[in-house]
Amino acid sequence: MNLPDIRATDVEGKRVLVRADLNVPVKDGEIADDSRLRAALPTLRDILGRGGRLIVIAHLDRPGGTRDPAASLRPVAGALRDALDGPRVTFVEDCLGTDAEQAVDGLGAGECLVLENLRFHAGETGNARDFADALAGLADLYVNDAFSASHRAHASIIGLPARLPAAAGLLMQKEIGTLDRLLGAPQRPYVALLGGAKAKTKVPVVEQLLDKADRILLGGVMATTFLKARGIDVGRSRIAEDDVGRAEKLLRDAESARVDLLLPTDVVVASEAHGDAEAEVVGLDRIGDRMILDIGPDTIRRYADAIEDRGTVVWNGPMGAAELEPFRQGTHFLAAAIGEQTRSGGLVSVAGGGDTAAFLQKHQFLHLFTYTSMAGGAFLHWLSGEGLPGLEALAPH
Numbered sequence: 001m002n003l004p005d006i007r008a009t010d011v012e013g014k015r016v017l018v019r020a021d022l023n024v025p026v027k028d029g030e031i032a033d034d035s036r037l038r039a040a041l042p043t044l045r046d047i048l049g050r051g052g053r054l055i056v057i058a059h060l061d062r063p064g065g066t067r068d069p070a071a072s073l074r075p076v077a078g079a080l081r082d083a084l085d086g087p088r089v090t091f092v093e094d095c096l097g098t099d100a101e102q103a104v105d106g107l108g109a110g111e112c113l114v115l116e117n118l119r120f121h122a123g124e125t126g127n128a129r130d131f132a133d134a135l136a137g138l139a140d141l142y143v144n145d146a147f148s149a150s151h152r153a154h155a156s157i158i159g160l161p162a163r164l165p166a167a168a169g170l171l172m173q174k175e176i177g178t179l180d181r182l183l184g185a186p187q188r189p190y191v192a193l194l195g196g197a198k199a200k201t202k203v204p205v206v207e208q209l210l211d212k213a214d215r216i217l218l219g220g221v222m223a224t225t226f227l228k229a230r231g232i233d234v235g236r237s238r239i240a241e242d243d244v245g246r247a248e249k250l251l252r253d254a255e256s257a258r259v260d261l262l263l264p265t266d267v268v269v270a271s272e273a274h275g276d277a278e279a280e281v282v283g284l285d286r287i288g289d290r291m292i293l294d295i296g297p298d299t300i301r302r303y304a305d306a307i308e309d310r311g312t313v314v315w316n317g318p319m320g321a322a323e324l325e326p327f328r329q330g331t332h333f334l335a336a337a338i339g340e341q342t343r344s345g346g347l348v349s350v351a352g353g354g355d356t357a358a359f360l361q362k363h364q365f366l367h368l369f370t371y372t373s374m375a376g377g378a379f380l381h382w383l384s385g386e387g388l389p390g391l392e393a394l395a396p397h
Contacts, residue, residue: 003168003176004397006043006143011052013109017139018043018169019156021146021374022058022076029075033358036148036374037079043145043169044080044112048087051109055139056080057095057118057156059149065122077114087112096121096134104138124155132159145169147176148375150390161393168394176391178371179382182350186312188214192383193307193334195219196317196355199240201380206250206261208384214311215260217303219319219330223264224292226251230263232284237292262306266296268320268327279326294320295330303330304337310346313338316353316380328359335360339368352379 020040025032047054063071074091081089088111092103095115107113118124123131132155136142142164144150150157150172160166168176192213194202199221209216218226224237229247240247254261269290270277281296295303307313315338319330341347349369351360353376360366373379381388 003173003391003394004166005173006167006169007046009141009165009167011047011050011141014052014140015055015104015107015138016047016052016141016143017055017057017135017160017164018047018143019146019149019160020044020056020058020169021148021171022056022073022080023060023148024076026060026070026075031075031079033361034079034083035357035361037076037083039171039374040145040169041083043143043171044084046170047143048084048110048112053104053107053109054087054112055104055107056112056114057135058146059119059124059156060117061119063117063119065119065125067120071117071119073114073117080112080114084112089114092116094120096131100138118154118156125152127153127155127159129159131155132163136160136163139164142166143169144390144394145171146390147172147373148378150388151378151381151386153389157390158393161397166394166397175373175375179350179373179379182348182371183312183314183383186212186314187310187348189309189311191215191217191307191311191313193217193219193303193313193315194222194317195319195331196353197221197238198317199225199243201377202317203240203243203246203250205380205384207246207253208386210250210253210257210259212385213259215262215306216254217262217306219264219295220317222317223295223319226261226263227284227292233287234292235269235287235290237287237290260306262302264292264295264299265302266298267292268294268296268329270326273321273324273327275324275326277324277326292320293324294322294327297329300330300333303334307334307338307347308341310341312348312350314383315349315351316356316376316383318355318359322355322359331359332363335363335365339365342370343368352376352383
């Protein structure tokens with residue numbers, strides 16, 4: 001996909017509004033993982049280095065259109081100041097209004113201004129005309145560098161490029177270019193590994209992948225939902241209740257399409273999702289009144305065998321409650337297996353989603369994968385072949 005390149009745009013002396021992905025985990029005012037912030041730096045440094053007057057906008061968490069101190073971008077602005085290490089970086093406690101306008105007026109070439117969380121205003125997620133107009137009034141140029149938010153039809157994603165000259169940031173171009181290169185015409189066999197706690201956004205992806213993938217391996221809530229669709233009693237396991245019927249159809253469609261759609265044959269269960277819970281490996285007939293919280297050892301071996309060929313694997317979502325020690329074995333083993341196959345030179349491995357990326361980084365597998373995207377929902381939209389509103393909004397430029 002050809003997108004307008006920020007490097008080909010004159011930014012000297014111009015007010016450049018960059019929609020960045022700074023949705024980092026913040027605990028007690030401290031950033032727990034700065035991966036997204038570091039990924040945003042190349043675009044910000046490029047603009048500052050060429051004399052742009054940089055205005056950074058972003059969201060943090062889901063405050064629901066109201067001001068929430070826990071979702072403030074203030075600590076992110078502080079971390080950005082340290083990371084840029086040189087240019088003046090200031091923070092304004094709103095993204096609209098007199099304070100924001102005065103701060104922009106006082107912004108010099110090569111200086112950076114970080115505005116408060118866009119989602120403190122309901123107009124952001126609603127793509128309200130007055131909200132987009134006010135944001136656009138702060139700038140001469142708009143840059144989208146937030147691939148991870150580009151599946152959202154929000155004001156900062158589609159409203160601004162409709163009002164300002166626009167370009168794609170360096171991270172956006174890297175994400176799209178790499179995904180196109182690795183997954184546009186993937187090495188075969190093409191294996192998709194889908195897990196995590198959210199099934200609603202991933203069930204449609206399975207439908208799209210039936211025309212693309214050779215094998216689809218399911219874990220997490222995806223697995224429990226499809227097991228339920230197959231008639232298995234999954235006890236108190238979390239499932240996407242509204243998607244069970246759709247999953248039944250997809251199981252039939254997979255057989256017709258001759259795609260191997262693999263489900264767990266053994267699982268790790270417990271009475272509660274807790275780090276001290278008593279975990280047990282059982283067959284599918286012994287789940288009882290418990291919850292499935294990981295895939296079992298036989299399933300791990302089957303899944304590892306399914307991705308052992310020198311093809312392509314794309315992974316979104318842990319295999320279970322991998323944040324808890326008793327239930328991380330499936331995710332950990334498969335990460336190690338994929339990493340080793342990639343390191344040996346044959347497998348192309350692409351991971352996407354914040355939870356997946358965080359696990360790979362925490363357990364030191366991240367560097368072994370061919371590519372890892374921090375994007376979750378946007379990654380899934382791209383994977384399924386759906387259009388991304390953010391990219392479509394940039395295309396006319």
